[in-house]
Amino acid sequence: MFPLQILREQPLIKFNQQLPMFNWHYPFNSEKDLNEDRLAPYLCPQKTTVRRRAVYIHIPFCETICNFCPFRHDLHRSDATIQRYLSALLDEIALKREFLGDVKVDAIFVGGGTPSLLSPQQIESLGETILRSFDLHGLQEFTFEVEVKSVSRDKLQAMHDIGVNRISFGAQTFSEKYRALFSLDATRSQITAAAEVLNSMFPYTNVDLLYGMAGQKLDELDDDVTAAMSLGTTTIDVYPINNLTAPRSMHSALTGAGLNALPEALRVQFRMHLERRFRELGYRPINGYGFSIAGDKCHDSADPVQHSPKFLYHDLVYGYEDDEIIGYGVSAISQMPGFNLYNFVSRQAYMSEVLTKRALPHQVFGPIAAPERGIVSFPFRGVLDKSRVAWERVPDETWFALEDALEAGLIADLEDRYVLTQVGWLFYVNLMYYFMPEVGKRRISNKIECERVSHACGDTDLTQLTRSSVTLLGGRRSF
Ligand SMILES: C[S@@+](CC[C@H](N)C(=O)[O-])C[C@H]1O[C@@H](n2cnc3c(N)ncnc32)[C@H](O)[C@@H]1O
Numbered sequence: 001m002f003p004l005q006i007l008r009e010q011p012l013i014k015f016n017q018q019l020p021m022f023n024w025h026y027p028f029n030s031e032k033d034l035n036e037d038r039l040a041p042y043l044c045p046q047k048t049t050v051r052r053r054a055v056y057i058h059i060p061f062c063e064t065i066c067n068f069c070p071f072r073h074d075l076h077r078s079d080a081t082i083q084r085y086l087s088a089l090l091d092e093i094a095l096k097r098e099f100l101g102d103v104k105v106d107a108i109f110v111g112g113g114t115p116s117l118l119s120p121q122q123i124e125s126l127g128e129t130i131l132r133s134f135d136l137h138g139l140q141e142f143t144f145e146v147e148v149k150s151v152s153r154d155k156l157q158a159m160h161d162i163g164v165n166r167i168s169f170g171a172q173t174f175s176e177k178y179r180a181l182f183s184l185d186a187t188r189s190q191i192t193a194a195a196e197v198l199n200s201m202f203p204y205t206n207v208d209l210l211y212g213m214a215g216q217k218l219d220e221l222d223d224d225v226t227a228a229m230s231l232g233t234t235t236i237d238v239y240p241i242n243n244l245t246a247p248r249s250m251h252s253a254l255t256g257a258g259l260n261a262l263p264e265a266l267r268v269q270f271r272m273h274l275e276r277r278f279r280e281l282g283y284r285p286i287n288g289y290g291f292s293i294a295g296d297k298c299h300d301s302a303d304p305v306q307h308s309p310k311f312l313y314h315d316l317v318y319g320y321e322d323d324e325i326i327g328y329g330v331s332a333i334s335q336m337p338g339f340n341l342y343n344f345v346s347r348q349a350y351m352s353e354v355l356t357k358r359a360l361p362h363q364v365f366g367p368i369a370a371p372e373r374g375i376v377s378f379p380f381r382g383v384l385d386k387s388r389v390a391w392e393r394v395p396d397e398t399w400f401a402l403e404d405a406l407e408a409g410l411i412a413d414l415e416d417r418y419v420l421t422q423v424g425w426l427f428y429v430n431l432m433y434y435f436m437p438e439v440g441k442r443r444i445s446n447k448i449e450c451e452r453v454s455h456a457c458g459d460t461d462l463t464q465l466t467r468s469s470v471t472l473l474g475g476r477r478s479f
């Protein structure tokens with residue numbers, strides 16, 4: 001088991017170690033939970049208890065491949081391939097609708113890969129299908145992920161026309177040294193020009209940055225933060241680079257340049273520095289990764305997160321037991337109350353399942369009860385609404401861990417909710433691990449051990465990343 005302990009006496013460094021893994025979907029499942037009935041989650045009466053729902057759609061193509069990226073992506077080779085994939089995607093939406101009906105959706109996230117590789121016509125047909133297939137009356141957020149090289153005004157107009165109100169793109173770093181090492185080939189002026197157009201067309205925009213890469217210095221991080229702020233997006237997501245899940249090619253490039261991985265303790269210092277720097281420059285956290293300019297709508301000052309602008313999809317992915325994610329596309333993950341569903345990772349298998357067999361392209365695990373889900377992912381959201389947890393079913397280990405974190409000043413009890421304290425924010429990943437029951441901790445510990453020994457160790461639910469997980473580790477989504 002990863003030997004994580006809270007250090008009560010220490011004022012700031014509250015844990016003996018930093019977990020080297022930065023995000024995951026919870027709850028986990030094992031082979032014994034494999035359910036032969038692919039329809040089980042749709043037929044289960046628990047479906048009626050869903051409080052909030054998000055749709056995730058995965059577009060697995062990229063124009064160029066960044067060597068740090070663990071997400072499910074294929075090099076874009078032909079428009080015909082994308083068109084065929086899109087047909088499968090639209091068919092999957094129709095197929096699932098037969099079982100789901102017109103379900104109410106609060107947030108939609110089209111991620112990848114690079115959804116901006118879709119043509120304007122393809123964006124429109126995806127939009128039409130979405131509009132026909134879900135009840136969108138309560139829709140609050142509709143995000144498209146884009147990559148700056150493939151954005152154009154007509155594509156953005158098509159996104160706008162189908163109701164997209166939030167665009168997210170990756171800058172990752174502005175350092176020419178790291179951009180070359182990561183095979184990032186968009187130019188700085190392409191990034192700036194794209195940000196300008198996006199900000200003028202959409203109410204919410206986000207830029208992704210990475211930090212904590214091998215050999216990074218604090219002043220390099222400061223330069224990246226300053227450059228990201230100058231883009232004027234509504235939020236900035238700053239992901240600790242996930243060395244455990246990053247492909248070997250990234251490690252070879254960095255070690256080839258004489259850059260050594262930062263010790264985990266130093267990465268905590270980077271996180272502290274980031275937090276301080278964003279606050280000094282007038283920003284506040286919106287979740288474990290995201291920051292936005294501090295606004296009037298900062299709500300209750302006791303809340304560690306700002307609730308406007310919000311990243312709702314993130315809050316659902318790292319949500320409560322009754323938050324539902326329905327994933328579409330290759331490798332997409334769905335989390336339905338009591339069930340985890342994994343779409344096939346192989347594009348060929350996914351397409352043949354949908355287009356030829358007209359079958360649901362997933363494996364189902366469950367039923368799995370996880371009343372503690374909202375508590376485990378609370379450090380990622382910053383706030384735990386007590387009324388959303390079935391406390392009588394929460395395992396003792398999670399209760400004890402909450403009490404420990406409270407005594408150590410990592411969380412605060414505000415009657416109707418628990419919130420992370422400022423010190424708690426620094427250790428949000430450790431806290432997620434700390435709140436899990438033994439069986440979950442064992443899972444993460446094995447994964448860390450396994451990745452350390454060999455990068456070839458496969459464990460589907462921790463490595464098949466999509467944003468519907470987010471992306472799991474080290475993030476995207478995380479990281
Ligand atoms: C699916 S990707 C990006 C979407 C889009 N294709 C782009 O490149 O802008 C989402 C984000 O995950 C983050 N990410 C990718 N690989 C990562 C890693 N190894 N560790 C941490 N974050 C990572 C990056 O910041 C990236 O922008």
Ligand code: SF4
Pocket residue numbers: 061062063064065066069070071073112113114147170
């Ligand atoms: S970061 Fe984005 S563009 Fe780069 S490989 Fe990953 S999904 Fe593709």
